[in-house]
Amino acid sequence: MRITCPNCHALYEVPATELSRPRRLRCGACGHGWAYAPAAAEAPSGPDKTMRLAQETSRPPARPVPAFWLVLLAVLLALGLLVLERQAVMRLIPASGRVFRALGLG
Ligand SMILES: [Zn+2]
Numbered sequence: 001m002r003i004t005c006p007n008c009h010a011l012y013e014v015p016a017t018e019l020s021r022p023r024r025l026r027c028g029a030c031g032h033g034w035a036y037a038p039a040a041a042e043a044p045s046g047p048d049k050t051m052r053l054a055q056e057t058s059r060p061p062a063r064p065v066p067a068f069w070l071v072l073l074a075v076l077l078a079l080g081l082l083v084l085e086r087q088a089v090m091r092l093i094p095a096s097g098r099v100f101r102a103l104g105l106g
Pocket residue numbers: 005006007008009010027028029030031032
């Protein structure tokens with residue numbers, strides 16, 4: 001964790017375990033002493049920020065692709081083509097004539 005001296009702005013890299021509770025710190029450069037509290041610490045990547053980031057990235061896209069409706073549309077188009085081109089289908093697959101006649105399309 002990075003700590004800045006409030007007096008001379010000297011930067012110190014301090015293990016986070018050393019700063020888990022409030023304590024007195026003394027700057028090695030200017031001798032200034034100050035009270036350190038974890039909540040008031042400078043934390044460029046504190047838990048608040050990272051949590052908000054995680055929530056933003058885990059949010060699903062605004063409008064997911066309606067795959068079900070696309071599949072249904074494709075099936076309906078294929079069936080429509082089969083009915084419209086039933087003469088060709090019956091020539092290729094003679095047995096399909098029975099199906100079309102059963103549906104009243106023969
Ligand atoms: Zn200092």
